Amino acid sequence: MIADSGSFTGAEPKKKRRDTSRFKQVPETLEMREGLRLRCRDVADKLDKSRPLSKDELEKIARLTLEQAGLSEVYLGWMMVNLASAFWHSQVAAVPFERRLFLLPHCLKHAEGCPAEYDDFGLDCRKCGACTIADFRTRAEDLGYKVLVAEGSPIVLKIIVSGYVDAICGVACLNVLEKAIDKILLAGIPCMAVPLLSSDCRNTGVDERWVMDMIETRQEAPAVKTKSYVHLMRAAAQMFEPTELDRVAPRVRGGATLAEANGHGVGGLDPIAATEAIAYDFLSKGGKHSRPFITLAVYDALTGGQATAANGAEFIAQIPAAIKRTAMSIETFHKASLVHDDIEDDDQFRYGEATMHRKFGTPTAINVGDYLIGMGYRLVSRDKATLGADAVCDILDRLADAHMKLSEGQGAELLWRDSLQKQLTPLDALKIYALKTAPAFEAAVYSGLRLAGPVQDASFVGQFARHLGVAFQILNDLNDWRGDDHNKLLAGGDVLGGRPTVLWALALEGTNDAQRAELKEICAAKQLTPTTLARVKKLYTEAGVFDKAARLVEKYRQRAEEVADGIENEDLRRLFYYLIDTVLEKAEPEAEPNVVGIQGLQLPVVSR
Ligand code: SF4
Numbered sequence: 381m382i383a384d385s386g387s388f389t390g391a392e393p394k395k396k397r398r399d400t401s402r403f404k405q406v407p408e409t410l411e412m413r414e415g416l417r418l419r420c421r422d423v424a425d426k427l428d429k430s431r432p433l434s435k436d437e438l439e440k441i442a443r444l445t446l447e448q449a450g451l452s453e454v455y456l457g458w459m460m461v462n463l464a465s466a467f468w469h470s471q472v473a474a475v476p477f478e479r480r481l482f483l484l485p486h487c488l489k490h491a492e493g494c495p496a497e498y499d500d501f502g503l504d505c506r507k508c509g510a511c512t513i514a515d516f517r518t519r520a521e522d523l524g525y526k527v528l529v530a531e532g533s534p535i536v537l538k539i540i541v542s543g544y545v546d547a548i549c550g551v552a553c554l555n556v557l558e559k560a561i562d563k564i565l566l567a568g569i570p571c572m573a574v575p576l577l578s579s580d581c582r583n584t585g586v587d588e589r590w591v592m593d594m595i596e597t598r599q600e601a602p603a604v605k606t607k608s609y610v611h612l613m614r615a616a617a618q619m620f621e622p623t624e625l626d627r628v629a630p631r632v633r634g635g636a637t638l639a640e641a642n643g644h645g646v647g648g649l650d651p652i653a654a655t656e657a658i659a660y661d662f663l664s665k666g667g668k669h670s671r672p673f674i675t676l677a678v679y680d681a682l683t684g685g686q687a688t689a690a691n692g693a694e695f696i697a698q699i700p701a702a703i704k705r706t707a708m709s710i711e712t713f714h715k716a717s718l719v720h721d722d723i724e725d726d727d728q729f730r731y732g733e734a735t736m737h738r739k740f741g742t743p744t745a746i747n748v749g750d751y752l753i754g755m756g757y758r759l760v761s762r763d764k765a766t767l768g769a770d771a772v773c774d775i776l777d778r779l780a781d782a783h784m785k786l787s788e789g790q791g792a793e794l795l796w797r798d799s800l801q802k803q804l805t806p807l808d809a810l811k812i813y814a815l816k817t818a819p820a821f822e823a824a825v826y827s828g829l830r831l832a833g834p835v836q837d838a839s840f841v842g843q844f845a846r847h848l849g850v851a852f853q854i855l856n857d858l859n860d861w862r863g864d865d866h867n868k869l870l871a872g873g874d875v876l877g878g879r880p881t882v883l884w885a886l887a888l889e890g891t892n893d894a895q896r897a898e899l900k901e902i903c904a905a906k907q908l909t910p911t912t913l914a915r916v917k918k919l920y921t922e923a924g925v926f927d928k929a930a931r932l933v934e935k936y937r938q939r940a941e942e943v944a945d946g947i948e949n950e951d952l953r954r955l956f957y958y959l960i961d962t963v964l965e966k967a968e969p970e971a972e973p974n975v976v977g978i979q980g981l982q983l984p985v986v987s988r
Pocket residue numbers: 488489490493494495496504505506507508509510511512513514
C-alpha cells in the first residue's frame with residue numbers, strides 16, 4: 381500500500397546504507413562555501429517546516445542543489461549539514477540564548493601549546509587565546525549559552541532530554557555531524573552547525589565569522605514550528621525521576637528511600653519496605669527509556685499528535701496518569717529482566733555502578749526482580765476504571781505474552797551457554813534474537829495502540845518489532861567488538877560470556893573443520909587472552925562474518941521499512957521510520973555526562 385500524502389515515504393526504491401567517507405569533502409574556497417550556503421538558505425525557505433526532514437529527504441534535496449550548482453556529490457555531507465542548519469535557523473534563533481547548548485570540538489585547540497586539562501565533561505579551556513575556542517566560548521557564555529568542549533551525540537541527547545536546553549549550536553567535523561543528524565535532527569531538536577574545514581582531529585580550522593553569526597543569531601518565534609519528539613522523550617525520562625515516579629506510581633510501603641537510608645544501607649530501612657525501596661531506586665537509575673517513549677509516542681500519534689507540536693509539553697502534562705503508568709510498566713519489566721540477566725551473566729556493572737546482586741546479594745536481587753515484575757502488571761491492572769476492562773485485559777495479555785517469549789529467548793541462550801556442544805546455526809541465533817528483543821518492542825507499540833482505542837489487526841506490530849528487534853540485536857553483536865570504556869565492557873565480550881550470537885553461528889558456517897575446532901577450543905577455554913580474542917576476530921573476519929552480519933542488519937532494516945510503508949496514519953508511519961533510523965544507527969559508547977561544570981547548569985552528580 382503506497383503512502384497517502386507524504387513524500388516522506390514516497391515509493392522510492394530502498395537504497396542500501398553505504399560507506400559515506402567519499403561524500404565528506406569541504407568546498408575548497410570561502411567564496412564557494414558562501415555561494416553554496418546561500419543556495420541552501422533559498423532552498424530551505426521553500427521547505428515545509430511543519431515536520432523534521434528525514435535523512436533520505438535531506439540527502440535527496442542536497443544532491444539536487446549540488447546538481448543545480450553543477451557540483452559533484454563529494455560535497456554531499458557538507459551540503460546536508462548546511463541545508464539542515466538553514467532549515468532549523470529560524471527555530472534555533474527563536475530559542476533564548478540561555479536555553480541553548482554550544483558545542484565545540486577539542487580538535488580546534490592549539491595541539492602543541494594548549495594548557496587545558498580534560499575532565500568528565502570534556503576540555504576545560506583556560507582561555508589562553510592560543511586558539512579560537514577561547515573567543516567562541518567567551519562570546520557564547522557572555523550571551524548565556526551552556527558551553528561544552530566535547531563531542532558525541534549520546535551526551536548531547538541526554539542533556540536535551542534532561543530538559544535544560546531546547547536548541548543546539550555546534551562546530552564539528554563532518555564525521556561527528558553525520559552521527560548528530562541521526563540522533564538529534566530526526567528527533568526534531570532545533571540544531572545548527574558549522575562544519576570544520578577538515579577532519580584531521582588536530583589544529584583544525586573553521587569559518588570563524590560563520591560561527592560568530594550562528595552564536596549571535598536571535599529573532600522572533602517563527603510562524604511554523606517543526607514537530608519534535610523531544611517532549612515525549614523528556615516525559616518518558618521524567619516519569620522515572622524519583623519525585624515524578626512517586627507521583628505517578630506512589631509507593632505502597634512508603635518510608636525512607638534507599639538514598640535517604642544510604643548511611644545505613646538496607647539495614648536502615650523497614651524490612652517490609654526494603655524491597656520496594658531498592659526496586660524504586662533501581663527504577664530511577666539509568667537507561668534510555670526508549671520503551672515508555674515508544675508507548676507514549678504511539679498513543680500520541682493515534683490521538684492527534686499534539687505532544688509533538690511546539691507546545692507539546694503542556695499537552696503531555698494533561699495525559700492521564702493511567703496512560704503514563706502503562707508506559708511505565710514496560711520499563712518496569714525491562715528493569716526486572718536486567719536484574720535477572722545480570723545475575724545469570726554475573727555481570728559486575730550496570731549503569732556504571734555495581735550490579736544489584738553484587739550490592740545486595742543474589743537472593744535479594746532475584747526477589748527485587750520478582751517484585752518489579754509484579755509491579756509491572758499492577759501498573760496496568762489497577763487502572764481498569766480509567767482505561768476500561770477490555771483495554772486492560774488486552775494490554776495485560778500482550779505483556780504476559782511478551783514476558784513468556786523473553787524468558788524463552790533468555791532460556792534458550794542460557795541452555796546454549798551451559799551446553800558443551802556450542803553448535804549453532806544462524807537461524808537458531810535469529811530465532812533467539814526474535815524472542816529476546818522483539819517482544820518488548822511489540823508490547824510497547826501495542827500498548828500505545830490499545831491505549832488509543834480498540835485494535836482491529838495488530839499483526840503489523842509483531843512483524844515490525846521482529847525485524848527491528850533482530851536487526852538491533854545483530855547491530856549490538858557488531859558493536860560488541862567495539863568495546864565500551866564507560867560501561868566497562870570489553871571488546872568481544874560475547875565470546876567471553878559465551879553468548880550464542882549470529883556472529884558465532886556465521887563463523888561456524890563459514891570456517892573449515894580445523895578453524896571450527898580451534899574456535900570451539902578457544903571458547904571452551906573460558907579464560908580468553910587478548911591474543912586468543914584477536915585470533916577469534918581474525919577467524920571471524922576471514923569467514924566474512926562481520927560483512928554477512930552487516931548485510932543481515934540491512935535486510936531486516938528494509939523489512940521494517942516495508943512494514944512502515946504500509947501504515948496509513950502519517951504520524952505513526954513517521955514514528956516507525958524514526959525508530960528504525962535511531963534504533964539501528966551505529967551505537968556509540970554510552971558516556972555519562974558529568975555536567976556540573978557547564979556554566980549556568982547546576983545538576984546533582986548522580987549516575988542516571
Ligand atoms: S584557548 Fe583554550 S583550548 Fe585553545 S589553546 Fe588555549 S586553553 Fe587550549
